[in-house]
Amino acid sequence: MASGLQVAPVTLSLQPSQNADGLWLSNTGDNVIHAQVRVYHWAQDANGDQLTLSQGLVISPPILQLAVGEQQLVRVIRLGAPPNGPGAAEDAYRVAIDELPVDMHGKKGLQFVLHYTLPVFVEPAGAAAAPPILHWSLQQDGDHAVLQVGNTGGSHAQLASLSFINSAGQRSEITPGLLGYVLPGATMRWVLKPPVAVFASGGTLEASINGEKATQKLSLADRPR
Secondary structure: OOOOOOOOEOOOOEEEOOOOEEEEEEOOOOOEEEEEEEEEEEEEEOEEEEEEEOOOEEEEEOEEEOOOOEEEEHHHHHHOOOOOOOOOOOOOOOOEEEEOOOOOOOOOOOOOOOEEEEEEEEOOOOOOOOOHHHHHHEEOOOEEEEEEEEEEEOEEEEEEEEEEEEEOOOOEEEEEEEEEEEEOEEEEEEOOOOOOHHHHHOOOEEEEEEEEEEEEEEEEEOOOO
């Protein structure tokens, strides 16, 4: 059974004046869909993304059933005050949406169910959060190159569509889509697919950061810059 669960939008940003926002879940398939929606506080450390059950946001409704062709609004509700104080950074959460398996009444065959995780960012009260300030480095780890990106700004950075152009002008694609996020105050590391030799002579990293094209000169064993 192919799933028809669709979710929009794919990210939310709660402004200080907003107590809630919403996601639309829709069923474009041929069968009834049952889904569970949960929300987690999102942090990052040396081990990567860390999700803990949220006390700051709640979901309504957390369990739902969608008939064929039906849409349902799921509200993401902020319980407490937004981040505040001098230099306050945005806060981050992830909404997990899981399609629940249903009884196929003895029918044979595989049942494919979907899992989505969508970012939710809560903007601070008062002055807008400072933009992301990124510090980049390329490091060698055995036969692999590792990209390290630190963020000392007050808002997240979404990294996507990365390529590396070496000193000879040869382009190597790192990823055509999303690489990941770097939250305020966090440092993230990614093992890159191209061989480490691609990066040996240094070059220019091209990336989309929050939808804007950016470039960064890098070479192996650089200090973060």
